[in-house]
Amino acid sequence: MSIAVFASGNGSNFEALVERSKRQGWPEMITLLVCDRPGAGVLDRAKRLEIPSAVFQPADYASKAEYEKEVLALLRERGIRWILLAGYMRMVGSVLLEACRWRILNIHPSLLPAFQGKNAIQQALDYGVRWTGVTVHWVDEGIDTGPIIDQKPVLVEPDDNVESLQKKIQFVEHNLYPAVVRKLLTGQVSPPEGDGGGKGEQD
Ligand code: GRF
Numbered sequence: 001m002s003i004a005v006f007a008s009g010n011g012s013n014f015e016a017l018v019e020r021s022k023r024q025g026w027p028e029m030i031t032l033l034v035c036d037r038p039g040a041g042v043l044d045r046a047k048r049l050e051i052p053s054a055v056f057q058p059a060d061y062a063s064k065a066e067y068e069k070e071v072l073a074l075l076r077e078r079g080i081r082w083i084l085l086a087g088y089m090r091m092v093g094s095v096l097l098e099a100c101r102w103r104i105l106n107i108h109p110s111l112l113p114a115f116q117g118k119n120a121i122q123q124a125l126d127y128g129v130r131w132t133g134v135t136v137h138w139v140d141e142g143i144d145t146g147p148i149i150d151q152k153p154v155l156v157e158p159d160d161n162v163e164s165l166q167k168k169i170q171f172v173e174h175n176l177y178p179a180v181v182r183k184l185l186t187g188q189v190s191p192p193e194g195d196g197g198g199k200g201e202q203d
Helices: 012-024 041-049 064-077 094-099 120-127 162-185
Strands: 002-007 030-035 053-055 080-085 104-108 131-138 148-155
Touching: 002 012, 012 030, 012 041, 012 162, 030 041, 030 064, 030 080, 041 053, 064 080, 064 094, 080 162, 104 162, 120 131, 120 162, 131 162, 148 162
Parallel strands: 002 030, 002 080, 030 053, 080 104
Antiparallel strands: 104 131, 131 148
């Protein structure tokens, strides 16, 4: 069994995960990138890192369920157990959630439950918090609402703007996400209801 990363954009977290997994020789490796945006920067990274990628265009499907059924078929074909969302700009729907319950993780650029959804870094600046950070959590039906696995704080300096704060947050993300995944693969992190790891697909 192995790991798929789902991403829509730049892919710096994807690259950090792949590099760490190779360096540390994880018990399950990243063998697939699923991308929902043709032309996304993450696809170039996958090519360079020699990770197979699959591009799906949700607009080509009659519904979200049809799109996800196709993605799920590929995941099954490739023996994927874990799904890591890394800048995947789409809510996971019921088809994937039900088939992959507690096998989907996400990384979010805030200390959840603060600043859920899009533009979390801008939201933190607008609110004027002194501390924000990074959260890795399980994915459920809500937007950034699933059970929290780990968090790391990031200090907001008075002269920070979105770019400078994003840089600090991404530095933390690139360490925290691989560390959490490694713990998951080595049994130091368990799915919330204990039914995600070890069993493979649940139909
Ligand atoms: C990250 O900040 C992540 O927290 C959020 O989307 C961003 C993706 O960045 N979910 P990248 O594409 O991995 O560089």
